[in-house]
Amino acid sequence: MNDMRIVKRDVDMNDIKISAKGVQVYYGDTHAIKDVNVEIKDKTVTAFIGPSGCGKSTFLRCLNRMNDTIDICRVEGSIQIEGEDIYDKRVDPVQLRAKVGMVFQKPNPFPKSIYDNVAYGPRIHGLARTKADLDEIVEKSLRRGAIWNEVKDRLHAPGTGLSGGQQQRLCIARAVATEPEVLLMDEPCSALDPIATAQVEELIDELRENFSVVIVTHSMQQAARVSQKTAFFHLGNLVEYGETGQIFTNPQDPRTESYITGRIG
């Protein structure tokens, strides 16, 4: 397995976006992530799969340092984005999060208007000089979020009044409005019905053109549908990482095989 990854790294060296080496995460005394090495390519959808509590969300949250907000959480090892260590002392996590956007499991629009939800990021990062600029960013982001047609007539209605699927697409639009380079999605469809899920999945595929997308999901079918690369986590270990097709059809590790065939997890 290790040999395989070395081969891959040589091949993909040019467009590696995120590279994690020897990442360890501790919650107090609990060792949540054990020595994870992974390289995430640009303009690719990478899926993290694994049973509940395997550490995939924890690892995802390391990529934009959201774990900093948890007092007892400690991260070791190195995570580099385009060769820069994001856990370096000089890195401001706020600046990092503008570059690495995040969409959460539960749709969490601000209790403000749809427009203000999307405009908030560009406003605090100073991305728009004039009202017209801002309008343009909001429209572009809502179009990217595949929700523009549904909300264009009620931009000033509250974002919390939308349906669950619309709220999640609004959150995606809000995340892309700050022009991140990487988009992290933590089980973005787990609170949605199949139709909304299909819409979001379609959207993820479109987002791949501009962003590197990392998605955590419980659904193996979803991983198979949307991702090009898949990483399987189990009990804090990264068991297997490779092309999605290969992971699902020809897993190298017996644990991966047991999981995708439904024997564990």
Added chain:
Amino acid sequence: MSDQSASNGRISHGSLMVADPRTKKRNASEARFRAYGIIAISIGVLFLASLAFSILRSGLPAFTQYVAELEVTLSQEDYDAAESKMLKTAAYTDIFIQNFSDALDERGVEVAYDSDAIERILGKVGGDIRGHYRENLDDIGRPVTFQLQTSSRVEGYFKGRVDRESLVDSRFLVKTDLDIIDALTEADILTSRFNWAFIKGTDAGVDNPGGAGIGAAAIGSFFMMLVVLLLSLPIGVAASIYLEEFAPQNKFTDIVEVNISNLAAVPSIVFGILGLSVFIQFMHMPQSAPLVGGLVLTLMTLPTIIISTRASLKAVPPSIRDAALGIGASKMQSVFHHVLPLAMPGILTGTIIGLAQALGESAPLLLIGMVGFVAREFPDGVVSGFLDPNSAMPAQIYTWAARADAGFYEKAWGGIIVLLAFLLTMNIIAIILRRRFERRW
């Protein structure tokens, strides 16, 4: 298959049309619980109603005042003559009695009276009239309508505190005076009116319950509330935001937290002693000043505000914080743009509860000298409002309730009505503000 499940111990549920004993028991206990609830609420309502009734019954008379209305015309000669006499007020009393008997004749009232009776009923009228003309020399030669306040005993007679049977003749009131009073009432000379002096006036001496008003004490309370609001709201909210959102979790913050809860339970009189020793004896701030009272009440209010603010910050869903941080907002931006606005209704509720507590507090004020009898004059301006000796409404009420004259007892109840009106106004403002800030998420 079914045989197998039955032998596995499946329970027979019986008919759905008949309630089984377990269900009956459950329903009965629910019915009992509802009954307890209704009883509890009824008892509460009953207490509230009797409280409101007794307050209104005892307090409302304080808002009525009985005055003798009489038109007097004083000529320049009368004025000069009276001013040249040795006993000047006695001369004015004579003039008043002259006008008084004219008025009685005019209305066809026949009753025997003398100047002593007039003094017992209306007080020292000569002094009042002389005082008016010396202040307003222009009024000489013109008809002036005097409204002369009746004495405390006479008011007591009107309000039912004094009756004919039990009245013992004294230098304050004798039985024949009651005949005069009845006759004057008949003749519409003695009338009742709304007692504005009670709301606008200051405290009066122990011998003059009729002249006592709660106005000065209300101003004192107002300036104190201003101090409390301006200090405790920003300090309390800043402290809670720091503790809740920014402070590291360690021994020190744990101790701070525990002690904030402890402070909320400290009896208010302890804060009074503290204020006396620190603010007045050590820092030499002025005694009886609303500023010091406000500082003491701020200490008392802070824990309440901090606890309720922290609770409402905690109640804001963490997903909102994550959302803001995930977009790249700084910690402070996420707190001030998203968390604080959502916590605002709770913060306001806590603040108003704290202020209401402070407004109704008397014990610590008594210790720093804001007792009722200090409220003898209105402040001249904003600075003097903060620094000049004054009282506050609860302390004023306490002082009145402790005085012997039954007139003051009535004033105390009236003061409670004014205090409750203030509290009600504050709560209404709080509800309106809360409605404005409330948002769904």
